[in-house]
Amino acid sequence: MNPITDWMNRNPALARLTALPRPVLLGLGAAIVALLVVAALWMREPEYRTLFSNVEARDGGAIVSVLNQRNVPYKFADNGATILVPADQVYALRLQLAEQGLPRGGSVGFELLDEPKFGASQFSEQISYQRALEGELARSIEALQPVKSARVHLAIPRQSLFVRDREAPTASVLLTLYPSRTLSESQVSAIAWLVSSSVPKLNAESVSIVDQDGHLMSSPGGEAGMDSTRRNFINDIEQRTSQRILTLLNPIVGPGNVRAQVSADVDFSRREQTSEVYRPNETPGTAAIRSKQTSDSAQNGIMPPAGVPGALSNEPPANATAPIQTAPAAQAQQGQQGQGAPAAGAQGGAPQAGGPTTVNGTPVAGATARQGQGSMRNDATVNYEVDRTISHVKHELGTLQRLSVAVVVNYRDKDGEPAPLESAEMDDINALVKQAMGYSADRGDSLSVVNSAFTDQEPKFKPWENPEYRGLALQALKVLLALAVLFFLWRSVVRPIVQGFANAQVERAKNEAHLETMREQRRQDEMRASEMNRYEENLDTARQLAQRDPRAVAMVLRSWMDPKNAKS
Numbered sequence: 001m002n003p004i005t006d007w008m009n010r011n012p013a014l015a016r017l018t019a020l021p022r023p024v025l026l027g028l029g030a031a032i033v034a035l036l037v038v039a040a041l042w043m044r045e046p047e048y049r050t051l052f053s054n055v056e057a058r059d060g061g062a063i064v065s066v067l068n069q070r071n072v073p074y075k076f077a078d079n080g081a082t083i084l085v086p087a088d089q090v091y092a093l094r095l096q097l098a099e100q101g102l103p104r105g106g107s108v109g110f111e112l113l114d115e116p117k118f119g120a121s122q123f124s125e126q127i128s129y130q131r132a133l134e135g136e137l138a139r140s141i142e143a144l145q146p147v148k149s150a151r152v153h154l155a156i157p158r159q160s161l162f163v164r165d166r167e168a169p170t171a172s173v174l175l176t177l178y179p180s181r182t183l184s185e186s187q188v189s190a191i192a193w194l195v196s197s198s199v200p201k202l203n204a205e206s207v208s209i210v211d212q213d214g215h216l217m218s219s220p221g222g223e224a225g226m227d228s229t230r231r232n233f234i235n236d237i238e239q240r241t242s243q244r245i246l247t248l249l250n251p252i253v254g255p256g257n258v259r260a261q262v263s264a265d266v267d268f269s270r271r272e273q274t275s276e277v278y279r280p281n282e283t284p285g286t287a288a289i290r291s292k293q294t295s296d297s298a299q300n301g302i303m304p305p306a307g308v309p310g311a312l313s314n315e316p317p318a319n320a321t322a323p324i325q326t327a328p329a330a331q332a333q334q335g336q337q338g339q340g341a342p343a344a345g346a347q348g349g350a351p352q353a354g355g356p357t358t359v360n361g362t363p364v365a366g367a368t369a370r371q372g373q374g375s376m377r378n379d380a381t382v383n384y385e386v387d388r389t390i391s392h393v394k395h396e397l398g399t400l401q402r403l404s405v406a407v408v409v410n411y412r413d414k415d416g417e418p419a420p421l422e423s424a425e426m427d428d429i430n431a432l433v434k435q436a437m438g439y440s441a442d443r444g445d446s447l448s449v450v451n452s453a454f455t456d457q458e459p460k461f462k463p464w465e466n467p468e469y470r471g472l473a474l475q476a477l478k479v480l481l482a483l484a485v486l487f488f489l490w491r492s493v494v495r496p497i498v499q500g501f502a503n504a505q506v507e508r509a510k511n512e513a514h515l516e517t518m519r520e521q522r523r524q525d526e527m528r529a530s531e532m533n534r535y536e537e538n539l540d541t542a543r544q545l546a547q548r549d550p551r552a553v554a555m556v557l558r559s560w561m562d563p564k565n566a567k568s
Contacts, residue, residue: 048075048084051093052103054148055081059103066097130154137195141173144191146181150174154199170206171195177211186229188217230268233398238262244436245407249429253421257410257454262437265402273393295379403445405437411453418453426451 052063063083067074072093075084085093134152141150151174157167173191192207209218245260409429411418430449439445546553
């Protein structure tokens with residue numbers, strides 16, 4: 001028999017309770033449970049929840065002061081870094097404290113400038129502004145999810161009137177990250193750009209970012225995040241090229257019958273090129289004259305002044321008369337004067353009237369020759385512009401230098417047997433791939449298209465090495481484990497309770513039947529006892545009657561013994 005049932009049967013009060021109907025028992029049980037829950041809720045302390053965690057000492061003191069003023073109970077956890085308040089007041093207190101600017105996060109921002117100080121020097125104002133800017137930047141960085149706290153240090157040099165003496169500002173950021181959290185290269189680059197965009201004339205290359213372990217997160221030279229950007233750029237080129245190839249070939253050879261791999265060689269070096277090109281003035285008549293100088297000198301037989309100074313020597317010379325020269329002499333004189341060298345003409349000869357003026361045998365524009373008796377001199381200097389081209393070329397960052405593509409095409413099913421493609425089809429496929437990839441021989445691109453049969457046989461694994469079977473085995477093991485736990489709970493907890501209730505019902509039925517039997521036996525005993533009592537009473541009555549009137553008793557007995565009366 002169940003020990004619980006035996007214990008209940010040994011207690012009369014519990015036995016009487018078990019004799020009650022089931023609805024009454026359920027109601028009593030529910031009432032007891034409700035009373036226990038109400039008592040537990042009434043006796044326990046109010047539930048506390050986190051108001052703020054990771055609170056700085058200065059902010060914690062301000063928050064506790066406000067809580068004391070409002071008579072709000074609070075507790076500390078995590079060595080004072082966490083403040084707990086009753087759960088029903090958490091959100092209201094957060095809004096009220098936020099209205100007062102709490103918590104400040106351990107740094108001050110532009111609220112530092114809300115209280116101006118009279119008599120402050122320009123240096124003090126500059127320091128206050130720098131502190132406020134550092135605090136605002138720290139708050140902005142702390143808004144990132146992986147960042148627990150941040151400190152920003154700005155080195156802003158004083159501005160100089162001389163451009164040569166000016167120095168660019170720099171900045172450093174110290175980050176404290178949450179446990180098991182990291183920052184990607186793009187996030188580090190974003191922090192550098194955030195700080196550089198907030199400070200005038202501050203470059204992102206001049207921002208150093210360090211974590212709480214002392215690891216430099218920003219790359220020197222401002223290349224933070226460039227590696228991931230370059231990888232993404234290369235992957236984008238390769239994926240787009242591969243996708244274009246598959247888009248063209250899948251309708252031709254069928255989906256799954258072509259494989260393409262692309263390798264891109266990208267040059268990320270920065271180059272700046274400046275070239276200056278000079279070209280000769282080959283086209284006649286198109287040269288631009290830069291400067292021109294002409295000098296003319298002529299003497300027509302005028303003798304220098306001579307004789308005794310006086311009125312006669314100051315008279316003007318007589319009219320010039322042209323000398324008579326032969327034609328050969330005049331042509332020789334003109335040929336000697338056309339050499340272009342700056343020298344006096346030959347004595348006793350002059351050029352022909354109206355003849356052209358030459359320098360080194362070349363006619364000089366605008367120069368005229370005067371006919372004279374003595375000599376003539378003509379000088380001309382012409383400077384032409386030199387043709388010059390200056391070009392400044394700056395190459396973009398990320399230039400595709402070479403593209404390598406490998407394509408494998410599966411055999412075609414022909415009469416149930418795999419057969420290679422024809423050469424014409426392979427030539428068409430090769431041409432399509434070249435067009436899809438943007439093939440350039442000058443760039444040095446390479447393309448390889450191969451027709452080969454694909455193997456459909458998957459690698460064979462042993463049953464315990466097959467990942468699919470291993471997954472099914474794990475699922476079956478989980479189900480068996482759950483069934484084992486349920487069976488254990490049934491055998492150790494549920495079944496004894498059910499058996500206890502069943503035995504209690506059986507015992508209750510037996511007790512009721514036994515009680516009914518006892519009541520029936522008692523009733524029969526009472527009836528038998530009442531009959532015996534009645535017999536005894538009748539016998540006593542007869543005895544008393546015989547004693548009082550023996551004659552009447554004798555007559556009754558005689559009447560009983562008379563045969564006539566017996567027959568009747």
